[in-house]
Amino acid sequence: MKNKNGQAYMFLTPFLILVTIFYVIPAVLTVVMSFTNLDSSFVWEFNHFKNFIKIFKDPNTLVIVRNTLIFVGVAIVATVFLNLLFAVLTTYFVKTERYSSIFKAILMIPMITPAVVYSVLWIWLLEAGEGGMVNRVYLSFVDSQPINWIAKYPMQIVLCATILVNIAYGTIIFSSAIKSIPENQFKAAHVDGAGEWEIIKSIIIPNIRYHIQFIALWEALGLLTNYVTILLITNGGPGIQTEVWSLSAYHKAFNDQQYGYGAAISLMLILVVLVLMILMNKVMQKQNER
Numbered sequence: 001m002k003n004k005n006g007q008a009y010m011f012l013t014p015f016l017i018l019v020t021i022f023y024v025i026p027a028v029l030t031v032v033m034s035f036t037n038l039d040s041s042f043v044w045e046f047n048h049f050k051n052f053i054k055i056f057k058d059p060n061t062l063v064i065v066r067n068t069l070i071f072v073g074v075a076i077v078a079t080v081f082l083n084l085l086f087a088v089l090t091t092y093f094v095k096t097e098r099y100s101s102i103f104k105a106i107l108m109i110p111m112i113t114p115a116v117v118y119s120v121l122w123i124w125l126l127e128a129g130e131g132g133m134v135n136r137v138y139l140s141f142v143d144s145q146p147i148n149w150i151a152k153y154p155m156q157i158v159l160c161a162t163i164l165v166n167i168a169y170g171t172i173i174f175s176s177a178i179k180s181i182p183e184n185q186f187k188a189a190h191v192d193g194a195g196e197w198e199i200i201k202s203i204i205i206p207n208i209r210y211h212i213q214f215i216a217l218w219e220a221l222g223l224l225t226n227y228v229t230i231l232l233i234t235n236g237g238p239g240i241q242t243e244v245w246s247l248s249a250y251h252k253a254f255n256d257q258q259y260g261y262g263a264a265i266s267l268m269l270i271l272v273v274l275v276l277m278i279l280m281n282k283v284m285q286k287q288n289e290r
Contacts, residue, residue, distance in 0.1 A: 033263035040257040051264035060240055060248075068244040071159065071230075072223045078163050079219050080212060083170030088200060090171070091178040104175070107168040119232030122161050126150050154234045154242045161229050166222070170215040177208040210284070217280045224273055245269050 037047045055061055086107065090100035110118060125133045128148035135146040150157055181203065189199050205212075227247035230236065236243035236251065243251070246269060253262025 030263045030266055033260050034267040035264075036260040038260040038263075047260070051261050052268070054261060055264060055268065060243070063240055064243050064245055064248050067155070067240070067242060068224070070155065071162075071242075071244050072220060074159055075162050075166070075223050076216055076219050078159070079166045079170060080216055082163065082167050083174050083215060084205075084212070086167065086171045087174030087178055088204060091175040092200075092204065100175070104168065104171060107171055110164045111166075111168045115228045116232060118165070119161070119229060122157065122233055123150070126157065150234060151238050154238060158230045158233055158242050161233060162223070165229065166219060170219070173211055173215060174208055177211040178204055181207045213280070213284055217277070220276060220280075221273055224269065224276075 034051055035046055035048060036044050037050070038044055086103070090103050094100045094103075113121075126149040127133075127135065128146060128151070129135065130139065130146050132146065132149075134149060138144075139146060185203050185207075186199060189203060194202070225246050227244060227250060230242050230244060230247055231250065234242045236247050245265065249262045249265035249269065251262075252258045252265060256262075
């Protein structure tokens with residue numbers, strides 16, 4: 001037994017070392033930095049809770065919180081709805097595996113495209129001048145001036161770009177869950193004269209409710225911490241119209257070089273994510289008990 005344990009520890013040691021170096025130590029340093037006034041001078045001076053007080057006094061904080069809630073809330077609802085819609089269409093209504101696989105492969109293109117390339121494509125399509133693809137189509141129907149779409153509809157654009165990236169994963173999860181539903185349930189429903197909407201509402205959704213909860217939680221955690229798409233397309237602008245909490249931490253730390261303040265913003269986000277995970281876990285446990 002001791003030899004087996006020794007072998008297990010031997011194989012785990014390189015992995016544990018990497019996790020410690022790249023995850024545990026940076027996390028500890030972030031917590032420590034949040035209580036300092038560390039800046040470009042790299043002088044570590046503890047200032048206790050001044051960074052957190054500064055966050056609450058910042059007049060932009062409420063705007064950033066509002067942007068974050070809108071961004072995360074709309075993206076989660078839209079993503080889960082579209083995931084469910086495409087999963088039902090490609091799994092329940094389209095019985096041919098070949099066609100449904102082709103459609104899912106198309107959905108995966110934004111997800112597997114590098115973030116930089118994907119964002120540049122959006123910027124190119126929405127170019128403000130007459131050369132922009134969207135403006136070309138728009139001006140072919142309307143006699144008007146070209147529109148700066150990113151400046152006029154920044155939040156709508158980053159939401160669309162983010163939702164398109166997130167659709168494929170949930171669709172595949174939901175499709176697999178729908179396939180696992182016993183065929184007898186659908187046959188019995190058809191014999192009883194149930195319509196398609198009744199089957200979706202009474203059979204499909206109840207059977208995949210845990211998958212829906214998982215995707216909703218997964219998307220919430222990802223959206224709260226991921227800012228790459230917004231950074232590359234709008235950089236939080238115009239002004240701070242698309243500045244979300246995680247992007248704010250990045251800007252404070254790397255643009256303004258207020259590393260301690262940026263770490264404090266990140267720490268608050270980590271606490272919010274932790275509380276969200278605990279609440280969602282309790283909700284799922286209560287539903288399982290029922």
